[in-house]
Amino acid sequence: MISITNLQASIEGKSILNGINLEIKPGEVHAIMGPNGAGKSTLSSVLAGRSDYDITGGNVTFLGKNLLELSPEDRAREGLFLAFQYPVEIPGVSSTNFLKTAINEKRKYHGLEPMEATDFLKFMRSKMEEMEMDKSLTSRSLNEGFSGGEKKRNEVFQMAMLEPKFCIMDETDSGLDIDALRLVSAGVNKLRNSERSFLVITHYQRLLDYIVPDFVHVLYKGRIVKSGDASLAKELEVKGYDWIKQEVEAAV
Amino acid sequence: MSDTEVGIIDQIVTQEYKYGFTTNIEMETAPMGLSEDTVRFISAKKNEPEWMLAWRLKAYHHWLKMEEPNWQNFDYPKINYQDIIFYAAPKQKVQLDSLDQVDPELLKTFEKLGISLQEQKRLTGVAVDAVFDSVSIATTFKEQLKEKGVIFCSISEAMHEHPELVKKYIGSVVPQTDNYFAALNSAVFSDGSFVYIPKGVRCPMELSTYFRINAENTGQFERTLIIADDDSYVSYLEGCTAPMRDEHQLHAAVVELVAHENAEIKYSTVQNWYPGDKDGKGGIYNFVTKRGICEGNNAKISWTQVETGSAITWKYPSCILKGDNSTGEFFSVAVTNNAQIADTGTKMIHIGKNTKSRIVSKGISAGKSHNSYRGLVKINKKADGARNYTQCDSMLIGDKCGAHTFPYIEVNNNTATLEHEASTSKIGEDQIFYCAQRGIGLEEAISLIVNGFCKEVLNQLPMEFAVEAQKLLAVSLEGSVG
Numbered sequence: 190m191i192s193i194t195n196l197q198a199s200i201e202g203k204s205i206l207n208g209i210n211l212e213i214k215p216g217e218v219h220a221i222m223g224p225n226g227a228g229k230s231t232l233s234s235v236l237a238g239r240s241d242y243d244i245t246g247g248n249v250t251f252l253g254k255n256l257l258e259l260s261p262e263d264r265a266r267e268g269l270f271l272a273f274q275y276p277v278e279i280p281g282v283s284s285t286n287f288l289k290t291a292i293n294e295k296r297k298y299h300g301l302e303p304m305e306a307t308d309f310l311k312f313m314r315s316k317m318e319e320m321e322m323d324k325s326l327t328s329r330s331l332n333e334g335f336s337g338g339e340k341k342r343n344e345v346f347q348m349a350m351l352e353p354k355f356c357i358m359d360e361t362d363s364g365l366d367i368d369a370l371r372l373v374s375a376g377v378n379k380l381r382n383s384e385r386s387f388l389v390i391t392h393y394q395r396l397l398d399y400i401v402p403d404f405v406h407v408l409y410k411g412r413i414v415k416s417g418d419a420s421l422a423k424e425l426e427v428k429g430y431d432w433i434k435q436e437v438e439a440a441v
Numbered sequence: 442m443s444d445t446e447v448g449i450i451d452q453i454v455t456q457e458y459k460y461g462f463t464t465n466i467e468m469e470t471a472p473m474g475l476s477e478d479t480v481r482f483i484s485a486k487k488n489e490p491e492w493m494l495a496w497r498l499k500a501y502h503h504w505l506k507m508e509e510p511n512w513q514n515f516d517y518p519k520i521n522y523q524d525i526i527f528y529a530a531p532k533q534k535v536q537l538d539s540l541d542q543v544d545p546e547l548l549k550t551f552e553k554l555g556i557s558l559q560e561q562k563r564l565t566g567v568a569v570d571a572v573f574d575s576v577s578i579a580t581t582f583k584e585q586l587k588e589k590g591v592i593f594c595s596i597s598e599a600m601h602e603h604p605e606l607v608k609k610y611i612g613s614v615v616p617q618t619d620n621y622f623a624a625l626n627s628a629v630f631s632d633g634s635f636v637y638i639p640k641g642v643r644c645p646m647e648l649s650t651y652f653r654i655n656a657e658n659t660g661q662f663e664r665t666l667i668i669a670d671d672d673s674y675v676s677y678l679e680g681c682t683a684p685m686r687d688e689h690q691l692h693a694a695v696v697e698l699v700a701h702e703n704a705e706i707k708y709s710t711v712q713n714w715y716p717g718d719k720d721g722k723g724g725i726y727n728f729v730t731k732r733g734i735c736e737g738n739n740a741k742i743s744w745t746q747v748e749t750g751s752a753i754t755w756k757y758p759s760c761i762l763k764g765d766n767s768t769g770e771f772f773s774v775a776v777t778n779n780a781q782i783a784d785t786g787t788k789m790i791h792i793g794k795n796t797k798s799r800i801v802s803k804g805i806s807a808g809k810s811h812n813s814y815r816g817l818v819k820i821n822k823k824a825d826g827a828r829n830y831t832q833c834d835s836m837l838i839g840d841k842c843g844a845h846t847f848p849y850i851e852v853n854n855n856t857a858t859l860e861h862e863a864s865t866s867k868i869g870e871d872q873i874f875y876c877a878q879r880g881i882g883l884e885e886a887i888s889l890i891v892n893g894f895c896k897e898v899l900n901q902l903p904m905e906f907a908v909e910a911q912k913l914l915a916v917s918l919e920g921s922v923g
Contacts, residue, residue, distance in 0.1 A: 193477070237874075237878050238877070238878075239874055240874075260877070260882075261874065261878055262876075262877040262878075262880050262881060262882045262883075264878075265877065265878050265879055265880035266880045270878075272879050273875065273878075275871050275873070277869075277871050277874075277875040279872055279875075279876075279889065279890055279893055280891050280893055280894065281892070281893025281894055281895070281896040281897070282892070282893035286889070287879070287889065288879075290881055290885060290889060291876075291879040291881050292880075294880045294881050294882065295880040295886060331893075332895065347879065351879065351880070367534050388447070394770075422896075423902035
């Protein structure tokens with residue numbers, strides 16, 4: 190699915206990612222954990238193509254293509270989806286219209302005709318049922334006046350609609366209470382299948398109680414310093430990050 | 442939001458000015474410049490009654506004593522009124538009964554504009570009074586309207602056919618001496634539309650006029666007069682387009698609306714005059730006086746404007762709320778890009794009791810343009826229980842443009858309720874990136890965001906005109922971000 194080799198990135202001359210190596214196969218769920226400032230959100234931004242960052246080295250291959258050469262919109266059209274930590278509000282634009290535009294832009298990219306309005310509405314209705322979305326959500330302006338939980342659920346709903354191949358969840362659990370967390374996780378779990386891969390970025394282990402990963406990686410100072418299975422997350426929950434920091438410092 | 446709305450902004454974002462073509466049709470023009478003779482020439486050409494000429498001359502002599510206003514929030518080079526041709530009409534020898542007799546060149550022009558009259562007739566059920574330069578060429582659906590007693594014709598025709606109405610109402614809302622450009626218009630107006638809706642009649646279709654400046658150096662001095670008698674309703678749309686030229690052209694129109702008791706007039710404008718090039722060379726000066734009066738109780742006047750064109754747009758469609766319980770509305774989208782300037786807004790004059798007004802203004806500035814909202818809400822002494830709500834939102838694209846707001850409020854009655862909300866936003870990189878991450882490219886993203894921003898106003902446009910109006914709304918915001 191995606192293969193990240195020695196990825197390095199900096200912002201305003203400050204190095205944030207210092208050689209990330211990660212291989213994700215179809216259907217796998219990888220979690221990236223780490224203390225604040227480790228570079229977690231930078232990794233998601235760089236993969237999605239935010240222009241604030243300078244790529245200073247390394248490669249990323251996504252479905253056989255050089256990801257770093259693609260524009261952010263083309264990355265999305267190829268099937269990369271980022272669930273934002275802070276979804277942006279777009280006043281006056283309904284979710285329906287936004288998604289229809291997104292889907293048709295993607296179809297255009299793949300040489301397909303735009304979806305007929307009625308087909309689109311049918312498709313959306315079925316996805317709303319599947320994701321148990323409230324009907325009012327789609328006619329409201331995108332993310333405007335949404336609660337934190339609604340915003341995150343809406344991100345997952347967009348994911349369901351756009352049917353991406355590779356999903357990055359950027360601190361999706363931040364700002365969610367336990368009920369919202371459960372709902373959002375249930376949505377993500379519905380979208381898990383043998384073809385679709387996930388990269389779940391989180392500071393806390395509790396999200397991983399609901400979205401159980403195949404692999405857990407610890408990011409520290411812009412490098413993956415430890416990898417393991419889901420039990421690594423539990424260990425971190427108990428011990429915190431300090432022991433990893435110490436391990437790393439000792440190794441230097 | 443509907444498909445068509447997305448479509449509009451699509452075009453706004455991507456298009457160059459696409460209406461910039463000229464039509465080679467033999468024109469009959471007045472000698473260049475302005476004098477009493479010019480006024481007499483125009484009046485004679487139109488075979489006007491004596492009282493009309495006298496009215497024009499009064500305006501002209503008053504205009505001579507007036508000075509061009511200079512309180513606006515922009516500068517423009519002095520206009521030389523002796524360099525303007527004040528009258529140009531396609532040469533035509535006979536009166537026409539059907540479209541088949543119209544010059545094919547002219548019909549082609551309409552087709553390029555997307556308003557093929559045949560199609561209009563066939564598909565839309567819309568009556569179009571197409572004003573080509575200065576003379577009305579073809580008026581459709583007249584018969585159907587006639588059945589209801591609706592009068593929809595050119596104003597010069599109305600002078601002959603309905604002199605009592607024209608005499609009674611012309612200048613009753615915007616007097617000849619009202620302001621510099623209104624006086625000029627009163628002296629030299631060439632043609633325009635006249636609408637009269639009789640008592641108790643709901644006009645069965647949207648009425649629409651397309652103005653189009655064609656001949657070089659022709660000022661366009663339209664005059665529109667709409668009267669809605671008691672308990673009647675009419676919705677009227679004007680769309681404006683002009684060809685590209687290097688020099689500036691002046692458009693000084695006057696629109697007067699009169700709504701009697703329980704009557705409603707909805708007036709929508711989609712203005713897309715040539716805005717000039719990127720550096721501000723050429724383009725239309727759109728200096729227009731538009732005013733409506735709610736003469737009777739419970740009358741309502743609603744202005745909706747989508748202003749995307751013109752080098753300079755300078756106008757304040759206003760409502761005089763004279764009748765008790767009457768309502769005035771103003772919905773505006775003004776888009777400026779490159780070197781364009783807009784100084785626009787409205788005046789709501791509350792005179793009657795329990796009068797209400799609502800103002801929703803959306804200004805979008807890109808490039809190095811300047812966009813000003815200027816509005817007056819005036820509550821007179823006797824206007825007990827008057828209410829106004831004003832909402833003024835500005836959106837900035839890029840960092841070289843300007844948005845300005847000049848709200849004027851005069852309250853002379855302490856039972857009035859006024860609300861004013863204003864906001865300024867920027868299309869943020871975060872919004873653009875969010876869209877990009879969903880596969881939506883830059884232009885489409887701007888289109889979505891701008892469209893969402895204007896939604897409240899666009900929703901006011903008559904549905905029947907949505908597609909066409911949206912075509913005309915095209916103005917290029919391309920390259921204005923990032």
